[in-house]
Amino acid sequence: MRLVMKFGGTSLEDGEKIKNAAKIVKSYLDGNEVIVVCSAMAGVTDKLFSLVDKASKGRVRDVEILLKEISEKHLIALSEGIEDNAVRDEVRRMSEELIEELKRAVTSILYLREATPRSRDYVVSFGERLSTRIMWGALTDIGVNCKYLDGGDAGIVTDSNFGEACPLMEITKLEVKRRVGSLIDKGVTPVITGYIAVNEEGVITTLGRGGSDYTATILGQCLEADEVWLWSDVDGLMTADPKIVKNSHVLSTISFNEAIEMAIFGAKGLHPRALEPAMKADIKVRIKNTFNPSAPGTLVISKPEKSGAVVKAVLLVKDVAMLSIRGASMVGKPGTVAKILETLAKEKINVMMISQSVSESSVSLVIKRNALSRALSKIETALLGSGLVEDIESEDDVSVVAVVGEGMKGTPGVASKVFGAVAKRGINIRMIAQGSSELNISFVVKEEDGPEAVRAIHEEYGL
């Protein structure tokens, strides 16, 4: 089989874990072709973002501390993860070179006191560039014939939407086949940076946070892989957060649509757009745990056998806020909602849920909590003066409960069962939305009621 295996940051957290990941790769090489994709070591991407932030504020001392932490983390990992002296020296030399390059980039941001999306992508790319070289060393160490490639060298070309770039699939397909395909044909295992790519001018771009999953499925599609395996530190996608529901469990099989829905609602270990390429090319995706590799994990496929389960998972989305916009004059006036959404879109504020009463006199929206004050001030400026809107209210102590399952489609009574279960616990529901795809029902409750609402539904459906 041809397998793309992506290792998440927690699976590459230190030298020992990188060794473990390398052993896992090796154990599958007999009879399979494996393409390895690496995330940055755990915590490194956050540190790199913070590095850019501090540098653009001219905080020299913070920058120095962060650079030292980043550099030490990788130098320690490579000395623990690679035993052979020559290989270790080679990786150390490459890493030190990269760290020097990183320092130069950060120094220029410090001088300019300005970071552009383009320079930010350049700086954060070092996380994957460093981890991938250490993984290459660990694999070489145990006798795997492999070659490391940065996303761009592997042929992944994107548009220039820095920070959230989109792959240009036609050229990417051609290039990946040419560059990575030829390595595989020679029996070489490619070890590729996740998350980063290049635009058409060869400038480094990134695919958005958690983008290594996306790299893996893009490569899977281009190379016509049989399966894409996303290795992380969880056994798979769960029916609910085990911290909330004690008897929650791993889902053995779910559909692409369900998995996308779960990813959108923040299920751990999945990039929302990552499943698109796999879905298009009908490539199976497995979510597996490097610390428990024999566990079957979760299999994501287009058509799981009918399991009979209507509801598959219940998710709690925290750190959100609800906005309610009311006005009698909104009734029958086309374009009010458009105006609200446009105002938010211009501010790059993502709307997670929207619902409008049939009377059209009120619209409720859910957004990320940290965007609330920006959203309020922009909507006030754009709409309060217009006479269309009379009143804007917001609540920042709410959570969204999302109930996901493809079996809800065409099954009557799901809503009543869900809301009945919640009502029985005396929990008040503030807002409801169901997409016409009927893949999920989401509703807003007070933050303190969130976990109990999740438990109520999990129990009601006997998940």
Ligand code: ASP
């Ligand atoms: N290192 C990147 C991040 O933390 C990409 C990834 O881990 O998938 O967002």
Ligand code: MG
């Ligand atoms: Mg990560």
